[in-house]
Amino acid sequence: MHVAIAVFTIIASFKWGNWKNWRKYHASMFFISTGGLLYEYIVKENTLWKFYPDFLYGHEMVVIVYALITMPVSIFLFLSHFPKRWFQRLIYILLWSGIYISVEWVLHLSGRISYQNGWQFWHSFLFDIVMFSVIALHQYKPFPAYIISLFIIIFLITYFNIPFKFSK
Numbered sequence: 001m002h003v004a005i006a007v008f009t010i011i012a013s014f015k016w017g018n019w020k021n022w023r024k025y026h027a028s029m030f031f032i033s034t035g036g037l038l039y040e041y042i043v044k045e046n047t048l049w050k051f052y053p054d055f056l057y058g059h060e061m062v063v064i065v066y067a068l069i070t071m072p073v074s075i076f077l078f079l080s081h082f083p084k085r086w087f088q089r090l091i092y093i094l095l096w097s098g099i100y101i102s103v104e105w106v107l108h109l110s111g112r113i114s115y116q117n118g119w120q121f122w123h124s125f126l127f128d129i130v131m132f133s134v135i136a137l138h139q140y141k142p143f144p145a146y147i148i149s150l151f152i153i154i155f156l157i158t159y160f161n162i163p164f165k166f167s168k
Contacts, residue, residue, distance in 0.1 A: 018080035
């Protein structure tokens with residue numbers, strides 16, 4: 001299922017993505033990719049959610065597929081049609097959060113994702129809203145997005161009491 005999501009995202013990007021201006025979105029695509037991999041590295045085995053592979057080898061490979069393919073390509077799609085007006089932006093962020101949470105619901109129902117350390121399904125929807133908002137901010141004002149992301153990371157680690165290490 002995880003590979004199917006990645007393939008569908010790639011196909012959707014060819015159909016609806018703004019490939020003419022892909023370089024415009026590259027930094028934000030890299031930002032989401034780096035954030036996903038950094039999260040996995042920092043929390044190690046104390047994750048808030050865990051992926052279960054279908055035919056990929058282990059949680060780590062699923063994370064790599066999401067971090068290097070699915071997330072950046074979906075962010076490319078998200079930014080390809082990002083509206084100019086504030087109200088439309090809010091609706092657009094809610095729409096994309098709805099898409100993400102719908103996919104996660106299917107993953108949850110099929111046993112491809114579980115939640116740990118106090119994280120629950122509804123947290124994911126709130127997280128998606130914040131994530132898409134920060135990505136949108138990053139696209140136009142990267143530095144404030146980095147600062148906000150740092151505070152979000154500190155909040156999540158503290159709120160969910162997640163131990164993290166930078167070494168074994």
